[in-house]
Amino acid sequence: MAEWIGVAAVTDCPQGKRIVVDTDAGKVAIFHLSQGFYAIEDRCSHDNGELASGELDGDEIICPRHGARFCILNGEALTPPAYEAIEVFEVRVQNGLIQIDIDN
Numbered sequence: 001m002a003e004w005i006g007v008a009a010v011t012d013c014p015q016g017k018r019i020v021v022d023t024d025a026g027k028v029a030i031f032h033l034s035q036g037f038y039a040i041e042d043r044c045s046h047d048n049g050e051l052a053s054g055e056l057d058g059d060e061i062i063c064p065r066h067g068a069r070f071c072i073l074n075g076e077a078l079t080p081p082a083y084e085a086i087e088v089f090e091v092r093v094q095n096g097l098i099q100i101d102i103d104n
């Protein structure tokens with residue numbers, strides 16, 4: 001069953017920006033892409049580095065430690081040295097609040 005939690009106001013994360021929030025599921029990076037809001041775990045599947053400060057390339061994030069690319073839309077690992085997907089969370093906006101479903 002979905003477990004939606006409010007993590008930030010929409011105004012905290014304008015388009016093109018990203019924020020990191022602490023949740024019961026760990027640190028989660030929220031991205032406001034042109035397609036909308038997306039949320040991924042802020043942990044690289046290669047060596048547990050944080051991802052959110054990495055370079056953004058369209059809907060891909062590049063790990064700042066060793067350069068693995070991940071798809072923000074589905075968490076897929078796109079390039080070595082990461083091979084395992086990262087967790088993604090569903091996002092919705094309600095009453096100006098960004099909510100994520102941490103019960104994946």
Ligand code: FES
Nearest residue numbers: 044046049063066
């Ligand atoms: S920790 Fe991300 S590529 Fe190594």
